[in-house]
Amino acid sequence: MVGTYDIQLVALSIVVAVIASYVALDLAARVAASQGGKGARYWLYGGAISMGTGIWSMHFIGMLAFRLPIPMSYDIPVTLLSLLIAMIVSGFALHTVSRDILSMRRLLSAGLYMGIGIVAMHYTGMAAMQMAPPIRYDPLLFALSVLIAIVAAMAALWIAFQLRSETVLSAFWKKTGSALVMGAAISGMHYTGMAAAIFAPNSLCTVDPQKINNVWLAGTIGGFTFLFLITTLLISVFDARLADHSAKLAAIIKNANDAIISRAFDGTVLSWNAAAERLFGYSAAEAIGRPIGELIHLPEARARIMQNIEAVHRGEAVALYETRRRTKDGRVIDVLSSVSPIRNSTGEISGASVILHDISALKLAEKNLRLASQVIENSQEGVMITDASNHIISVNPAFAAITGYAPQEVIGKTPTILSSGMQSKEFYQAMWASIKATGHWKGEIWDRRKNGELYCEAMSVSTVKNPHGEILYHTAIFSDITERKQAAEQLNYLAQYDTLTGLPNRNLFRDRLTHAMARAKRNELMLALMFLDLDRFKEINDTLGHTAGDAVLQAVAKVMKESLRDVDTIARLGGDEFTLILEDIAHVDQVTALGEKILKIFTDPLIIEGREIYVTASIGITLYPFGVDDIDALLQTADIAMHHAKEEGRNTYEFYAPEMNAHAAANLDMENLLRHALERQEFTLHYQPKVAVKSGRITGVEALLRWNSKELGSISPAKFIPLAEKTGLIVPIGEWVLRTACAQNKAWQEQGLPPLLMSVNLSPRQFRQKNLLEMITAGLQDAGLKPCFLELEITESMIMLHPEKAIAILQELHQFGVQLSVDDFGTGYSSLAYLKRFPVQKLKIDQSFMQDLTVDRDDAGIVTAVVAMAKSLGLAVVAEGVETAEQLAFLAKLKCEEYQGYYFSRPVPASEFSRLFHAADDVVPKGANSTSAG
Numbered sequence: 001m002v003g004t005y006d007i008q009l010v011a012l013s014i015v016v017a018v019i020a021s022y023v024a025l026d027l028a029a030r031v032a033a034s035q036g037g038k039g040a041r042y043w044l045y046g047g048a049i050s051m052g053t054g055i056w057s058m059h060f061i062g063m064l065a066f067r068l069p070i071p072m073s074y075d076i077p078v079t080l081l082s083l084l085i086a087m088i089v090s091g092f093a094l095h096t097v098s099r100d101i102l103s104m105r106r107l108l109s110a111g112l113y114m115g116i117g118i119v120a121m122h123y124t125g126m127a128a129m130q131m132a133p134p135i136r137y138d139p140l141l142f143a144l145s146v147l148i149a150i151v152a153a154m155a156a157l158w159i160a161f162q163l164r165s166e167t168v169l170s171a172f173w174k175k176t177g178s179a180l181v182m183g184a185a186i187s188g189m190h191y192t193g194m195a196a197a198i199f200a201p202n203s204l205c206t207v208d209p210q211k212i213n214n215v216w217l218a219g220t221i222g223g224f225t226f227l228f229l230i231t232t233l234l235i236s237v238f239d240a241r242l243a244d245h246s247a248k249l250a251a252i253i254k255n256a257n258d259a260i261i262s263r264a265f266d267g268t269v270l271s272w273n274a275a276a277e278r279l280f281g282y283s284a285a286e287a288i289g290r291p292i293g294e295l296i297h298l299p300e301a302r303a304r305i306m307q308n309i310e311a312v313h314r315g316e317a318v319a320l321y322e323t324r325r326r327t328k329d330g331r332v333i334d335v336l337s338s339v340s341p342i343r344n345s346t347g348e349i350s351g352a353s354v355i356l357h358d359i360s361a362l363k364l365a366e367k368n369l370r371l372a373s374q375v376i377e378n379s380q381e382g383v384m385i386t387d388a389s390n391h392i393i394s395v396n397p398a399f400a401a402i403t404g405y406a407p408q409e410v411i412g413k414t415p416t417i418l419s420s421g422m423q424s425k426e427f428y429q430a431m432w433a434s435i436k437a438t439g440h441w442k443g444e445i446w447d448r449r450k451n452g453e454l455y456c457e458a459m460s461v462s463t464v465k466n467p468h469g470e471i472l473y474h475t476a477i478f479s480d481i482t483e484r485k486q487a488a489e490q491l492n493y494l495a496q497y498d499t500l501t502g503l504p505n506r507n508l509f510r511d512r513l514t515h516a517m518a519r520a521k522r523n524e525l526m527l528a529l530m531f532l533d534l535d536r537f538k539e540i541n542d543t544l545g546h547t548a549g550d551a552v553l554q555a556v557a558k559v560m561k562e563s564l565r566d567v568d569t570i571a572r573l574g575g576d577e578f579t580l581i582l583e584d585i586a587h588v589d590q591v592t593a594l595g596e597k598i599l600k601i602f603t604d605p606l607i608i609e610g611r612e613i614y615v616t617a618s619i620g621i622t623l624y625p626f627g628v629d630d631i632d633a634l635l636q637t638a639d640i641a642m643h644h645a646k647e648e649g650r651n652t653y654e655f656y657a658p659e660m661n662a663h664a665a666a667n668l669d670m671e672n673l674l675r676h677a678l679e680r681q682e683f684t685l686h687y688q689p690k691v692a693v694k695s696g697r698i699t700g701v702e703a704l705l706r707w708n709s710k711e712l713g714s715i716s717p718a719k720f721i722p723l724a725e726k727t728g729l730i731v732p733i734g735e736w737v738l739r740t741a742c743a744q745n746k747a748w749q750e751q752g753l754p755p756l757l758m759s760v761n762l763s764p765r766q767f768r769q770k771n772l773l774e775m776i777t778a779g780l781q782d783a784g785l786k787p788c789f790l791e792l793e794i795t796e797s798m799i800m801l802h803p804e805k806a807i808a809i810l811q812e813l814h815q816f817g818v819q820l821s822v823d824d825f826g827t828g829y830s831s832l833a834y835l836k837r838f839p840v841q842k843l844k845i846d847q848s849f850m851q852d853l854t855v856d857r858d859d860a861g862i863v864t865a866v867v868a869m870a871k872s873l874g875l876a877v878v879a880e881g882v883e884t885a886e887q888l889a890f891l892a893k894l895k896c897e898e899y900q901g902y903y904f905s906r907p908v909p910a911s912e913f914s915r916l917f918h919a920a921d922d923v924v925p926k927g928a929n930s931t932s933a934g
Contacts (some may be wrong), residue, residue, distance in 0.1 A: 003199065009065030014187045016058040018180055049087055055118070055186065056083045059125055062190045072205050078128035085121040112150055118186075119146050122193045133200045141196030148189040259335075259356040262342060265309070267291040270351060279335075279358055281328030292354075296325045298332065312341045312352045325356065334363045382457075384476040390414050393473075402457070402480050404450030415476070420454055422446040431461075435474070439463040444481070455482045498572040500550055501557035509571035509579055513631055516569070516581050517624055526585035531620040531638035532560075532598070534576035535650040540613065542802065548608050552615060555606045563601055564594075579638070588623070588655075595619055595653040602651070618645040619653035671723055673709055678733060683707055685740055686907035689916065690759070690878060690900045693892050698920055700757035700791065702900065703741035704907045705733070721763075730763045735775055737761075742783035742790060744910050749789075753917055757819060759791040764798045773812050787817030791842075795823050799838060807837055814839035821878070825866060836873055842898075843870045847881020850901070854886045867894045 059082070063074075122145070126135060259276035263269055272287040280287075280296055287295060297305060301323055308318045318339035325335050336357040344350045376383050382399035386392050392410050400406055403418060410417060423445060434441045441461045448454055459478040463471050496508035504512065513529070520527040534556065541549040553576065560570055560578065569581040580598075585591060598619065605612035620642025628634050641656040648654065677683055683705060690700035707715045724730040738760050745758040766772065780787055792813065799806040799822070810820055821842040845866055849859045863879070870877045879891050882901035891899055908916055 003066050003068045006065045006067060009061055010191075013058050013062040013065060013190070014184070016061060018184075053083070053087070055089070056087075056121065056125075058186060059122055059190055062187070062194065063125060063129075066194055068199060068203070070204060072129065074128040075130050076128075078124060078130075082121050082125040082128065085124055089118055089121060108154065116146075116150070118152075118189065119193070122190060126193070126197060129205060131199065131203050131205060133203060135203075136198040136200075137196045138198060141192060145189055145193035145196055148192055152186060152189055257357075259354075259358075261287075261292065261354045261356070262351055263292050263354065264351045265313075267293050269295070276356070279327070279333070279356065280325070296327070298324055298326055301325075308339045309352070312339060312349065315341055315349060317341065320357075322359070333358060333360045335359060381477050381479045384415065384478075386415065386474045386476075388471045388473070390474060402449075402455070402478070403447070409450075418447040420446045420448040422454070435461055435463060439465075445478075455480050456485045457481060501554055501572050503557050503561070503578075504569060504571040506571070506573050509569070509573065509581075510631060512569050512571075513581055513634070516583050517629075517631070517634075520583065520624060523584075525583075526588075527624040528580075528582040528585050528591040528594075529622050529624065529634055529638045530580035530582065530595070530598075530653075531622075531635070531642040532578040532580065532617050533619075533642055533646070535616040535618055535646070537576035537615075540615075544608075544611075544613075548611075548613075551608045552606060552613060555608065556615065556617075559601050559606075560598060563597055579635075585623075591621060591623070591655075595621060599651065599653065616651035618642055618650050620645055620656065621653055622656040667723065670712065670715070670720065671727060673711055674707075674720055674723060674727070674729055677707055677709065678729075678736060680710070682709055683733065683736065684909065685737065685744065686909055687744075687913050688900050688907040689905050689913075689920075690757070690898050691904050693888065693896050693899055696920075698756070698917055699898060700759060701745075701913065702759040702761075702793070702907075703737060703744075705737055706907075725763055725765060728765060730765050731769065734763055734766045735779070738776065739779040739782065742779050742785045745789055746783045746785045747910075748914065749785075751914060753914065755789055757789060757791050758785075759793050759821065761793045761823065762798075764795070767794060767798050767806075767809065772809065773816065776813070776818065777816070788819070791819035791821055793821045793823040793844065796825055807839075810839050840875065842876045842878055844878045844880055845896075847901070850879060850881040850883070850887055853890055854884075860890070863890075864894060867896055871895075 060079070129135065256273060256275050259279045260271070260273045261269060261276055262271040269287045269290055269292050272282070272284040276287070277283055282295060293302075293305070304321075304323065311318050318337075320336045320338045323335060323337050324332055325337075326332055336359055338355045340353045340355075341349045342351040342353050376396050379396060379398050382402045383394075383396040384392060384399055385394040392413055392415065395405075395407050395410060399410075403410075405417070431441050431443070439462060441459075443459065444456060445459055446454055446456050457478040458481045459476055461474060461476045464473040464475060465471055496505060497503065498505045516527055519525075534552075537549065537552070540552055553572070557570070557572065557578070560580075564570055564580065565582075567583050571579050571581075573579055582591060582594060599617065602614075602616050605614050607613075620638045620640065622628075622634055622637040622641060624634055628637060637656040641654045645652050645654040686704045686706050687701045688704055689698045690702060691697065692699050705717060705721070707717075707720050709715055721730070724733055741758050741760050745756060749755055769775065776790075776792075780790060794810075799810070814820060819842075820838075820840040821844055822838070822840050823844045824846040825843045843866065845863055849863050852859045853863060854860070867877050876897045878898040878900065879887075879896055880900050882888055882891070882899040882903045884903060887901075888899060888903060905916060
């Protein structure tokens with residue numbers, strides 16, 4: 001059985017398919033746009049009904065367009081089932097395109113399900129015809145219809161997803177074209193499915209035929225569907241316009257710079273825009289639904305808020321007013337607030353809209369402006385403001401205090417009223433060039449006060465411009481730095497000059513020496529460097545005090561400065577050390593002459609505090625360029641020459657020679673070895689007997705230090721004792737000598753020797769030790785020796801340095817029981833008044849008087865006088881350095897008590913002393929008897 005089609009109804013079905021497709025595309029946009037809102041579900045359900053009805057209508061009209069030569073009717077439940085399937089498929093499609101992402105996998109699966117659903121709808125509708133025998137289908141056409149349905153579904157889903165953000169307002173032509181394609185695809189699938197149906201020649205419809213005109217029914221369904229779809233479309237358009245308007249209004253509120261808050265009459269927050277979030281710190285989620293008073297209101301604002309609420313109840317808007325609100329973090333901010341009533345759809349007032357503008361920055365700016373004004377008024381720095389033509393328009397009190405000008409005296413005038421005339425025209429040209437180029441200038445200027453006094457100021461000038469770049473004002477801020485400049489100059493002076501003498505110090509000296517060496521090299525001339533050190537200056541300080549010592553240094557600086565040429569430089573390096581730079585030297589004779597001239601200066605006494613003080617100097621001289629081209633090396637060679645001059649007896653000058661450096665290096669090596677000699681046990685003691693002049697018997701012994709260096713061999717005490725004294729090593733060495741000598745004396749006593757007096761020399765440094773008595777006590781106690789068997793020998797110069805202090809120390813030692821002897825008597829400057837107060841028991845005549853005793857009348861006279869003086873003071877006398885029988889006989893005539901020297905014995909080690917002692921007892925003593933017998 002072959003059927004035919006009503007062309008008009010076929011065309012109607014295609015039109016319905018296109019319109020349904022267009023509405024479906026618009027519904028997809030509405031469903032996607034309403035996601036997350038309350039209307040999303042309604043649009044999904046309503047859209048599914050509308051879209052499903054449209055698709056079903058196209059299908060049913062297409063079936064009505066098909067005519068068979070037998071009466072036809074449709075099973076109502078099955079027909080409605082096909083309608084339900086269409087709606088479900090439509091809802092599934094709308095849900096799919098409303099998702100955020102449509103991946104290829106989802107598109108394929110959703111297209112498959114939707115295509116199957118459309119096929120199910122079609123063939124369910126075909127089943128509603130209830131044909132007997134049942135309708136058969138061409139497998140190929142059936143499969144083609146299924147494929148068309150699936151491909152059409154995928155295409156429809158993809159197009160709907162791509163155009164979902166578009167509305168009928170924005171993409172009419174895009175959607176129209178897409179609707180035509182989709183409508184054609186849907187129609188193609190339907191009519192392909194119809195073509196697949198095969199009706200048997202004897203087919204009958206088992207449903208009771210109803211006398212309904214197919215054209216009328218199709219037209220009715222089509223008209224109803226058209227009205228339904230158009231109504232849906234109009235609702236969509238209206239909703240889109242309403243949503244667009246709402247979105248714009250929401251965007252305005254959201255992007256507003258001011259906080260916009262809507263609230264109910266009970267204070268509950270209804271909306272809270274982004275500016276409110278930024279201003280108060282609460283997110284919209286935190287704020288909405290909570291009382292606004294709990295969030296931002298301050299207690300003191302309650303009265304005004306109640307007035308605002310009453311005004312809103314009356315339908316009145318509250319104009320801008322200034323108030324304060326609280327933020328989430330507790331800060332209180334200043335705002336401008338306005339309140340307007342909110343009306344619902346019936347016109348009733350349902351709440352209030354509050355707009356808040358943050359004016360905290362403005363209030364802060366006002367506060368800062370007031371503060372800046374106060375700062376300027378109370379600033380210690382002067383402030384001057386001029387107009388664009390550089391006329392003064394404002395000054396602060398500090399300006400008046402610094403310049404002496406009152407404001408009314410300078411306003412209207414130019415800053416040249418302060419000009420000192422010390423800056424050149426070029427200076428001001430450069431200053432204004434900088435101001436014009438950069439808008440700033442900073443520097444120092446000398447100006448003149450109203451009273452004519454000059455002052456230095458540190459000034460900063462800036463320009464103030466309007467938005468167009470035109471200069472409005474110049475501002476100058478300055479401070480008086482006159483005292484600071486003077487202090488800086490003083491510091492600079494102190495950094496380069498010696499405050500005591502006014503001479504260049506070490507820093508300036510090195511700088512001048514550097515330049516002098518460069519000039520000498522450039523001009524091919526010699527340069528001489530003198531290193532001058534005052535002799536025995538420490539004794540002046542210790543004897544007369546540091547004030548007198550300072551006066552001596554000032555006087556020396558003055559007389560030397562007067563004796564030098566203008567091109568020469570004299571500097572004080574420190575202490576009593578001076579350096580002289582002699583430039584433009586053509587011959588060495590010039591240096592020699594100047595050295596002689598300087599030494600001659602010191603032949604006349606210096607008058608210090610009414611007292612004549614004689615000072616001498618030792619001078620080391622080095623020449624440049626000869627061997628050294630470095631400042632430090634030049635200084636070192638001059639210093640070495642100076643020390644060599646001291647070793648030569650002081651009060652002289654010495655030119656540097658390379659062998660001096662070797663000598664200095666040898667001394668340095670000796671010093672380094674001396675520092676380790678004690679721990680390396682290189683020291684030993686030798687003992688020289690003291691003999692009674694009359695009996696010739698040994699009455700005592702003097703401990704004498706010897707050093708046998710592993711590197712240098714045996715070293716004379718005359719070399720290492722002064723070095724030990726200079727370096728301070730004499731203190732531990734001296735303690736070792738004392739302890740060793742006491743222990744040896746005790747050992748001799750235990751060996752059976754009669755008690756002897758052990759003499760130990762004290763150095764000046766030891767004598768100044770604060771723990772001297774404790775050290776001596778410990779040495780005696782450790783050795784088990786009684787104090788009466790120890791004699792301490794001190795030099796004449798040592799006790800005369802600070803006689804009163806020396807007397808106190810000697811008294812302590814004497815009371816302790818130790819014997820005391822003045823060593824090298826006659827070489828110093830003892831005062832008899834002090835000598836008789838010293839608790840000493842012996843005087844030792846220096847060996848220098850012994851050498852020519854028998855042939856030199858002066859030496860004989862001195863020795864005779866010393867012995868006579870000692871006897872008058874009740875002191876015993878010991879003569880040292882006795883080497884001949886004639887010297888001993890002379891001493892016997894003077895009734896000198898004791899002597900020591902090579903005539904009796906050289907100093908011997910401890911191991912030989914016992915033998916020497918016993919041997920002396922077995923022979924005729926070398927005393928008075930033996931000398932007289934000779």
